[in-house]
Amino acid sequence: MPEATGVIAGLLTELAKLPGVGPKSAERIAHHLLAGDRRAAAALADALRAVVERVRPYHVLGGRLAPLDGVGPDQLALAPLARRVRAGGVREVILATSPTLEGDGTALFAANLLAGTGVAVTKLARGLPTGSSLELANAQMLADALDGRRTV
DSSP: HHHHHHHHHHHHHHHHHTTOHHHHHHHHHHHHHHHHHHHHHHHHHHHHHHHHHHHHOOOOOOSSSBGGTTOOOGGGGGGHHHHHHHSSOOOOEEEEOOOOOHHHHHHHHHHHHHHTTEEEEOOOSSSOOTTGGGGGOOOHHHHHHHTOOOOO
């Protein structure tokens, strides 16, 4: 039994390192994993292992283009991104910029920079958050949600 206690303590320690997960939440998650279907816990472990082994982090640009603030392409890590993509081994670049005019401009600049490389360049979806009320949506959120709609 002491070995199990140490293993559980290790699990709690690692879970509590996750953003937004404190000691109490770590205990609830651990209890859920231990009390539930063991196959589900194993599937979670497999998914975590797969993402660590097969997904490489996003390249961090270090900001957004903001000409009025003196932030141009040379102040961002756009050239290293282009070199990394041209060196090979990259299949997709997912642009995760803020849904602002400057964020969209940065994404467009990066996409144009990578045009012709054969690498898929995509942006994160955005629009209405799941479970939100339409009354709380602004015009841009509605426009984004309409642009990103899918067949049901």
